[in-house]
Amino acid sequence: MKPTVRTLLARDDLALTLLTDEASLPGTALDAPVPWVHNSDLDDPAPFIEPGQVLLTTGTQFGADAGSDDPAGFDAYVARLAGAGISALGFGTEVVRAGTPALLVEACAKHGVPLFEVPYRTPFIRVARTIAELNAADANARQAWALQAQRAISLAALRPDGLGATLGELSNRLGTWVGLVDAAGALDREAPVGGLGQPALGEVVGEARSMLRRGQRASRTLEAGASVGRPQRMTLQTLGAGGALRGVLAIGDSPELDQAGREVVTAVIALAGLALEQNRDLDRARGHLRSGLLRSMLAGDVELAAEVSAEMWGPMPADPVRVAVADLPPDHADRLAEFLELRVDDRGGRLFFGRDGESVVVVCEDADRDVADELAGEFDVPVGVSDAASVTELARLHEQALRAVERARETSPGVVWFDDISRQGVLAFLARTDARAVARATLEPLIEYDREQGTTLLETTRTWLEHGGQFDATAQELGVHRHTVRSRIALAEKLLGRDLSGFHARADLWAALLATE
Incomplete structure (x- = not known):
């Protein structure tokens, strides 16, 4: 601990x-760190004093005759010292004066400068040497702390989740919150978890995203949470090289962040940057392996994939399995892969995934179907999920998942289950973009006629088809006479140029109606 004025006062020697x-x-006047002790009897020593220092004087500048003391002179003297930022003033007695001038005591009290008396038997050099020795001892202690902390952090980096363990150790050593924002601008890790609440956390992540967008190596200091009256000083530092940033390290304020603390942080920044680069390369290699195994599985060679998977991650999912296909989020592909890797670890390998173009394919046990909802919720992407069947039918399940994700893309991001859309029948699959254009052209005569004449030919035709071409049932549904229905259908046939008495024409018209929904 650095020496203070209180430290000096507590020394019996x-x-x-x-x-x-x-x-x-x-x-905090008596508890501010004292970097050095200076002595001077100049009337204005302020130009030669640095902030935080203690000044010692024998009072020669005031003269030996107390009867000629000038209150304004003492006040101006102390004011100059206060302006220079000294920590305290020490007056050596029995050299020029028998005691400390009362006017000096008054002036120091007025300007809030601690004043202490140095007895004749205590040389000024002893006071200066005491501060020097205490500062040296503190520097050695801090250096030992830094070396111990760096050793602990280096050992933490060797653990399975080396990056997370490193951040946890740094948080423990500094006694403050530490967070890592990944290259996509999302909070990747934090220690302790939940240690920084809102709105401070949102402000830190927002500033980190701004630094990542600029793409240059930089550090920032942020007063987070000031809007709610709880400001927290945060330090943000980019990780990685300029133009290829891997993330931002955020560290809360800490009394340990002196020179030694900053050295430890510098070591963590280097380790974290290296870990992110290595993880990126390793994840890319794993991703290529997974993609190759996925292609092998879809080609029917499940046995090879199962053997490799067992060595790398654990046994493959047990039957019955489902296949989920999700679109890759443009800015979060790496985070999605890490998200799934963690779930593979949690399940001892009984979940497999691989990248397929701009999508990710997940093979999971039927009991793990909730992973589809997690993907959609966490990454705001469309997800399609197949029926449950044996892993030997993976190609068929993959095809089902592809059809389901196509339907999911037509709505807001979320999960679409193949068994839900399969119950709608084959005609439900006609509602694709290309079929919709043809359907619109087919129905255009009815749409145009209704728009110009204010009629309801399209609605009548739909209701008539829904009731299997029954005029009475349609009339009852619409609340009109059956002859009205007949005349409307006849007009529709004329406008469409089709005879709707046959099944083929009716089925085609019904498909057009479905495709335009």
């Missing part, structure tokens, strides 16, 4: 006496 009433001093 120095026998210093505080003359200023502590209650009249600023709250």
Whole structure:
């Protein structure tokens, strides 16, 4: 711990006496670190003093005759010292004067400068040497702390989740919150979990995203949470090279963030940057392997994939399995892969995934179907899920998942289950973009006629087809006479140029109606 004025006052060997009433001093006046002790009897030593230093004087500048003391002179002297930012003033007695001038005591109390008396038997050099020794001891202690912390952090980096363990150790050593925002701008890891609440966390992540968008190596200091009256000083540092940033390390304020603490943080930044680069390369290699195994499985060679998977991650999912296909989020592909890798670890390998173009294919046990909802919710992407069947039918299940994700893309991001759309029948699959255009052209005569004449030919035709061409049932549904229905259908046939008495014409018209929904 760095020495302070209070440290000096507590030393019996120095026998210093505080003359200023502590209650009249600023709250931390006696506890500010003292970097050095300087002595001078100049009338204005301020130009030669650095902030935080202690000044010692014998009072030669005031003269030996107390009867000629000038209150304004003492006040101006102390004011200059206060402006220079000294930590305290020490007055050496029995050299020029028998005691400390009362006017000096008053001036120090007025300007909030601690004043202590140095007895004749205590040389100034002893006071200076004491501060030097204490600062040296503190520097050695801090250096030892830094070496110990760096060793602990290096050992943490060797653990299975080396990056997470490293951040956890840094948080523990600094006694503050530490977070990592990944290259996509999402909070990847934090220690302790939940240690930084809102809105401070949102402000930190927002600033990190701004730094990532600029793409340049940089550091920032942020007062997070000030809007709710709880400001927290945060330091943000980019990771990786300029133009290829891998993330941002965020660290809360800590009394440990002195020179030694910054050295530890620098070591963590280097380790984290290296870990992110290595993880990226390793994840890319794993991704290529997974994609190759996926193609092998879809080609029918499940046995080879199962053997490799068992060596790498654990046994393949047990029957019955489902296949889920999800679109890759453009800015979060790496995070999605890590998200799935963690779930593979949680399940001992009984979940497999691989990249297929711009999509990711997940093979999971039927009991793990909730992973589809997790994907859709976490990454805001469309997901299609197949029926449950044996892994030997993977190609068929993959085809089902592809059809389901096509339907999911037509709506908002979310999960579509193949068994839900299969119950709608084959005609439901006609609602694709190309079929919709043809259907619109087919129905255009009815749509145009209704728009110009204010009629309901399209609605009548739909209701008539829904009731299997029954005029009475249609009339009852629409609340009109059956002859009205007949005349409307006849007009529709004329406008469409089709005879709707046959099954083929009716089925084609019904498909057009479905495709335009």
